[in-house]
Amino acid sequence: MFEAWLGRMGAPVALLGVVGLIAFFAFPYDLGFLTRILIMMIFVLSIDLVLGYGGIATLGQAAMYGTGAYAAGLFAVHISANPLLGLLIGAGAGAGVAFLSGLIVLRAHGLGLLMLTIAVAQILHEIANKARVVTGGADGLSGIRMAPLFGRWHFDFIGQTGYLYALAVLVLVMVFLRALCVAPLGLTARGIHESPVRMAAIGVPVYGRRVLIYTIAGGLAGLAGALSAQVTALVSLQVFSFSLSAEAVVMLILGGTGRLWGAIFGTAIFMVIHHLAATADPYNWLFVIGILLLGVVYFIPGGLMGVRQRLRILFGGQG
Amino acid sequence: MGMVFNIALDGLSYGMVLFMISVGLSVTLGLMRVINLAHGGFALLGGALMHGLTFQLGWPFALALPVSVLSVTLIALPMEYVFFRPLYGKGDLTQVLATIGLTFLMIAFVNWLYGSALLGIPLPPSLRGTVDLGLRTLPVQRVAVIVTGMVVLGALYGLIERTRFGIWLRASVDNRAAAEALGINTRWVFAATFALGAGLAALGGVLGAELMPIEAYYPLRYLVVILAVVAVGGMGSVWGAWFAALGLGLIDTAARYALPDFGTIFFFAALIVVLALRPQGLSGRAYDV
């Protein structure tokens, strides 16, 4: 009864906001780190849409994240310091790159597809590296100054505004994705994941729909990148790195693919363990994450969310 | 003229190294459909072992090389049994994740042994000099790499086309169920092929250490390049891997010489062009050996 009510009222997303606010007050000195977690959650959600729902294996989602970051950064430096406009620009740029590269990338399958996604990100990395007049190359793009949010809240050094801003965007993204997942397109994505052959046989233009899903997810990844550029006031070449894509996929798998809450929990757990282990010793960290990955794959194939079925029920149907 | 020649020589030897490292992955991928991102880890293990034997223990190169390669081959057997069997028939992503995890463990292991510094492998004097061909003098090391690469290609060709094991291998790649019905022990064929591929990766890792220095992060640093060779060549194809490795090696080397400002762009552009036109890779059939 109570669970059904929770699920129907969209309460889980509100709960996410509440937990976010509690964290805001509980860890006032770690807001920078917490903000990175929130941004990474959005990025991992975008991968969940591509990979968990659409069944498109990718290791190159950073291409869209990075494009969004540079687009928003350059927009802030040269055109307008308005944060919300910058977010839109970042999302649009991410969607644009996803659409154009998707037209090529999504013709392939399996290893070829994985390679193409990686190649797109690597090429953008190289372009950003060489176009140092525009992007600052290996030194990164600096000089980003954001105007106050809604003309009122300044982006402060402690990162309070940045954190709340990121939290609000995350909640909105969650609302959007929950709606998308139950919409016809969400069902179509799951159908393509289950059986592309059958989808074609019931009249679905599979390639076109894949491009569409890839483009939407690219927009979300661009949004995450833009958010990171605005909050940290810096864009480095790292935004296009293979390890960013790969780590995000690891977070998703850890939490469980094809479930929005899997992306949220996987990211939170990964980033926290990373924070603790990596400060001790980076190789120590690799050992931990290696064991974690093998553990997930060999012992809990559904990811953490697969085990926490009860949590899933508690948080409502789609979670 | 001199530059073209240097590009050809460097490009060929780089390509041969890529071939030796990647061919095992290509064949096992065609055979077992496992996307093994940890494959570069075998090159790392071979290089690290080689470093230990030559640099630390002072073994002669000629003795340490076969010992390293053979050890990696033997290490690969139990690893296949423990880690890879459960992955056969699983989804792309499961395999990717498991083998990334394995890669991390290999990196952590080598780092625990040797730290994160470059692991030098001293070349014996016989490989350090140059050889005079009349027209030109060539670095012996490059020539040795190219010759070894050709020998490996020839040996693989002989193994696949001329031996009983080759027949089993081809049958298992073509149609596993039919091969089993004929009494071929495909599990054994898988394991043997996997170990052989790992050994070749170790060989490539050691011989290519000049171009691709051995250090703990090796398997991640060169992961993309190794996968690119396999994807462009078409999985399960020795010839495809050879062509792709040489082609990509030459393109990358030429770009570095002629247009150093553009770094690896040409490499990835070539990759995209090939895969956009032929998503299956260069080799005609997806099941080709």
Add this chain to the structure above:
Amino acid sequence: MPVGLGVGLQLRGLCKSFGGLAVAQDLNLDLPPGARTALIGPNGAGKSTLAQLITGCLVPDQGMVMLDGVDLAAVSQAARVKRGIAKTFQITTLFAGLSLRENLRLAVQEQRGQGARWFGRADRCPEVEEIIEFQLARFGLLGLADQMVGRLAYGQQRLVELALTLCLQPRVLVLDEPAAGVPMGEIPMIVEALEGLPKNLAVLLIDHDMDLVFRLAQHIVVMVAGTILAQGTPAEIATNATVQRLYLGEAFDA
């Protein structure tokens, strides 16, 4: 209006080879609206291949597939479905991880052109749900509607296969061995569903079950090794000496 409106599906000189194996050799066939044609023949004759040539899943080496006089060569598989050509699979191909209802919903929402919508709930469209309920009821599957399809018995999955295809409201329906793997007790349900199809629908039924074939078909085509060996009314085929010797008389595996 196109010249050929109302002539239905026409196959002209279709050829297809896999390597050296010719599985379709100069096949000609007419399937006008209302046709109830059965295609029979031993395993490996090329029946499923022909079905795939019709749907556009395979591309012929030569020849044409025409619908109402229009060549479909440039029409993709998905677009052919929208023009009314639908097929069931010989080997069940469903969305195993989705519920039965979701399986059908995918077909109906696509047929109604809603498959790419980002907004609204997929499960809250009354017109869609009505069609789903109708098809579920027709095959006695209402009680299983919320089960995951991968967990259903194989015989039930065969029924879903059929229901899913009928949700597309086709004009030309190709059934690739719809009764294979269905328990005897449930075959009448299939017969009933097929008999209840709209009269102007063109049906090509591929099957080994002679009861089913003789019950439903008005015209029978016998295919062997990629060629049409004989065709005619059920009575003609049943008495055709060659067919009897080659096919009907012998025990064959279904």
